Amino acid sequence: MDTGTPGVKNSVHMEFPSLPENVGFARASVAFFASQLDFTLDELDEIKVAVSEAVSNAVVHGYPQGPGPVVVDVSATEAGELVVQVADRGTGIEDVEQACQTSFTTRPGERLGLGLTFIKEYADRLEVTSRPGEGTVVTFRKRPQPAAVSQG
């Protein structure tokens, strides 16, 4: 809870078991929270995709053996930026740089290896920290884009 952190205007902390149905919960809840900033519908969709991918990874890769705790922290900074952090205490990642490469997956045939690539694409900044056996923390930031003049 970030009531008093300097630079943070509002924040929500969430915890839930890594059940597939909670991917949708996290996606929607972060979108509800994000709607207090000036995001367009398309930007909100990008945020939803990024959250889905990060939480799906915790479900599928973080806890392959069964449900474990997923923690999502979302905040809105005074500067109008959305910060989303998805953390698990699961398997962790051996080589983070490799994991972030497009099409890299430890489950070839079954998955496409595009999740982290999409997050990187849709967020302004992505940070992944992980230790094998200890878990993974994915943090991404996104600001509403200054309104572009729409092509009629």
Next chain:
Amino acid sequence: MDTGTPGVKNSVHMEFPSLPENVGFARASVAFFASQLDFTLDELDEIKVAVSEAVSNAVVHGYPQGPGPVVVDVSATEAGELVVQVADRGTGIEDVEQACQTSFTTRPGERLGLGLTFIKEYADRLEVTSRPGEGTVVTFRKRPQPAAVSQG
């Protein structure tokens, strides 16, 4: 987090500062979580009202001096019941029985004293525990009603 509590199928824990904009966040997030049970849209609306009233009370009465932590725990039991708990560590309530009476409010003129009455009306069960100076916990339970035959 209730991954392993017997009788609990799924649960989410949320924490946020008692800012007015978080009333809408809590209302929508709990309704989204509730939609994994077989509630009708009308029942989901009742759940939204109950959550709004409980969280508004934490904002307005629990922390009159400024934002403090609000904790919302929602779970879905194996038996298909929704359990919602809203807790604050604010002012607390002197006389809980009186607070639950229709039209009782400690802010007459400004408020209507109907919040807890609405929760009691819309939930199957309401429990309020509170200690002055320590805070308040409001817990309500609701099950989807067996589908009535629709009137043509």
Next chain:
Amino acid sequence: IGEIRRYLRDNNPIRVSRSLRDVAYKALQVRDALVHRYAREPSVRQIADELNLPREDVVFALDAIQEPISLFEPIYH
């Protein structure tokens, strides 16, 4: 992302109640109207204000007409 929107609109196997669909439909209509009026993409907040609905309700309704857990890597098949 325009493609994503289309994908989401066209792949909606789950039943979504009439009234959620109505809110979502109105939100998309208002969005188009605002794009027209101001020649730029409105924020969700502006759409909700225009509809006189809580922001979260608009987001909820739009989410309801979408649904897939993960566009690219569904957990369930």
